Amino acid sequence: MSRRATYGLGVRAEQIAERFPVVTSDSGALDAVRLMAERRLPGLVVTDQSGQPLTILRSWQVVGLLVPAYVQDDPSLAGVLSEPTADRVAEKLGGKTVGQVLPKSLPHMPTVNADDTILEVAAVMAREHSPLVAVMSDKQLIGVIAASRLVEAALMGR
Amino acid sequence: MSRRATYGLGVRAEQIAERFPVVTSDSGALDAVRLMAERRLPGLVVTDQSGQPLTILRSWQVVGLLVPAYVQDDPSLAGVLSEPTADRVAEKLGGKTVGQVLPKSLPHMPTVNADDTILEVAAVMAREHSPLVAVMSDKQLIGVIAASRLVEAALMGR
Numbered sequence: 001m002s003r004r005a006t007y008g009l010g011v012r013a014e015q016i017a018e019r020f021p022v023v024t025s026d027s028g029a030l031d032a033v034r035l036m037a038e039r040r041l042p043g044l045v046v047t048d049q050s051g052q053p054l055t056i057l058r059s060w061q062v063v064g065l066l067v068p069a070y071v072q073d074d075p076s077l078a079g080v081l082s083e084p085t086a087d088r089v090a091e092k093l094g095g096k097t098v099g100q101v102l103p104k105s106l107p108h109m110p111t112v113n114a115d116d117t118i119l120e121v122a123a124v125m126a127r128e129h130s131p132l133v134a135v136m137s138d139k140q141l142i143g144v145i146a147a148s149r150l151v152e153a154a155l156m157g158r
Numbered sequence: 159m160s161r162r163a164t165y166g167l168g169v170r171a172e173q174i175a176e177r178f179p180v181v182t183s184d185s186g187a188l189d190a191v192r193l194m195a196e197r198r199l200p201g202l203v204v205t206d207q208s209g210q211p212l213t214i215l216r217s218w219q220v221v222g223l224l225v226p227a228y229v230q231d232d233p234s235l236a237g238v239l240s241e242p243t244a245d246r247v248a249e250k251l252g253g254k255t256v257g258q259v260l261p262k263s264l265p266h267m268p269t270v271n272a273d274d275t276i277l278e279v280a281a282v283m284a285r286e287h288s289p290l291v292a293v294m295s296d297k298q299l300i301g302v303i304a305a306s307r308l309v310e311a312a313l314m315g316r
Contacts, residue, residue, distance in 0.1 A: 009224065030313070037310035042200055042217065042289065059200065059305035064284035066167065066312055067277065075281035079274070116237070119225065123233035126222035131200065131289065147217035152195035154224055155188070 009154050013121050014114035016153045017135040017143025022047050025054060025099030029065070032098050036062055042131035042146050046098055053134045053141045055106040065093060065101050111136050118150055125150070167312050171279050172272035174311045175293040175301025180205050183212060183257030187223070190256050194220050200289035200304050204256055211292045211299050213264040223251060223259050269294050276308055283308070 022045040023032040036044050036059065044057045064072060071078045093101060110128040112121050114137035124133055131147045180203040181190040194202050194217065202215045222230060229236045251259060268286040270279050272295035282291055289305045 033309055034313055037306050037314060040198070040304070040306045058287070059289045060283045060287050063280045063305045063308055066309070067280045067284055071277065071281045072284050075278050075285065078278040078281050119229065120233050120236035122221045122225045123229045123236050125218045126225055126230050127233065129216070129218050129287070131217045146198070147221045148195050148198045148200075150221055151191055151224070155192055156195060 009117060009119035009122065011118045011153050012114065013112050013116045013118060013135045013145060014137065014142065016118065016149060017114070017145055018149060020045060020132075020144035020146075022051075022053075022141070022144075023098050024049055025097060025102070027098045029093040029096045029098050029101045033062055033065065033093060042148075044098075045132065045134060045141075045144055046102065047141065051141060052139075053109055053111070053136075055102065055109045056130065056132050056134065057102075057107065058131060061103070061107060068092070109134060112145070113137070114142060118145075118154055121145055122150055122154070167275060167277035167280065169276045169311055170272065171270050171274045171276060171293045171303060172295065172300065174276065174307060175272070175303055176307060178203060178290075178302035178304075180209075180211075180299070180302075181256050182207055183255060183260070185256045187251040187254045187256050187259045191220055191223065191251060200306075202256075203290065203292060203299075203302055204260065205299065209299060210297075211267055211269070211294075213260065213267050214288065214290050214292065215260075215265065216289060219261070219265060226250070267292060270303070271295070272300060276303075276312055279303055280308055280312070 021035055024047050043059050046054045048054055110124050110130045110133040112124055112133050112135055133145050134141055135143045179193055182205050201217050204212045206212055268282050268288045268291040270282055270291050270293055272293055291303050292299055293301045
């Protein structure tokens with residue numbers, strides 16, 4: 001086996017994958033959204049109860065969960081909602097699970113293999129327009145790589 | 159003027175806009191990319207020399223700057239590059255300015271007005287698929303709102 005570079009785009013995905021908070025489809029939707037905010041995450045990795053990843057919600061998709069469909073279609077409508085009504089919109093997640101609020105068509109989940117180089121990971125991120133990829137080994141989720149972490153490893157050697 | 163809510167989706171954009179590191183088109187490309195990594199930013203706001211925002215690069219677009227076009231088109235090619243070659247790819251930004259490496263067709267920049275409610279901001283983020291929006295007042299950039307910041311303000315009252 002060749003000696004692996006300790007930084008640069010030849011580093012393997014498993015070397016920089018981070019344990020990232022994941023939420024399950026049974027988690028409370030409001031808790032999941034709060035988790036993203038508290039940790040300033042670029043998105044949420046959603047797994048089923050057995051830990052198999054189902055999807056990755058980008059942060060703008062999580063924000064979209066707060067917004068009624070008719071306002072997403074026409075943001076100018078948001079301006080005419082009175083403030084109490086607007087506040088109440090946040091309540092739409094209360095009492096629901098993540099599974100209940102996921103988009104009907106699940107966003108495609110970018111995955112890479114543990115031994116892919118981070119150049120491969122970078123290519124997947126760029127192609128899938130995703131700030132996060134799930135790192136898999138033997139069909140198990142072993143971690144997540146965020147875009148900023150990838151750049152750090154590629155350019156700064158840590 | 160009505161009393162403004164201190165949290166909830168009726169908060170105004172200017173109340174939660176953050177001073178966010180911006181880069182100019184004259185900044186070094188490598189420095190700009192490192193800035194995103196060091197601060198774990200969801201993207202980079204690029205302005206011209208006068209401070210007028212030009213575009214927002216999402217983190218996956220910044221990652222794309224590290225990847226040769228032929229690898230983006232076919233990520234499997236990344237696996238066949240030898241590691242020293244892959245490392246050298248990172249050098250493609252060295253000595254260049256941000257302006258020189260920006261995509262030819264600048265990504266559309268989502269902007270909101272200082273007095274838009276964060277429900278309006280959320281709608282723009284969701285519609286534009288952007289983790290960041292630029293907040294403008296009198297045609298000046300006064301700050302940036304990240305998706306995680308918006309969720310924090312909407313749900314957690316801070």
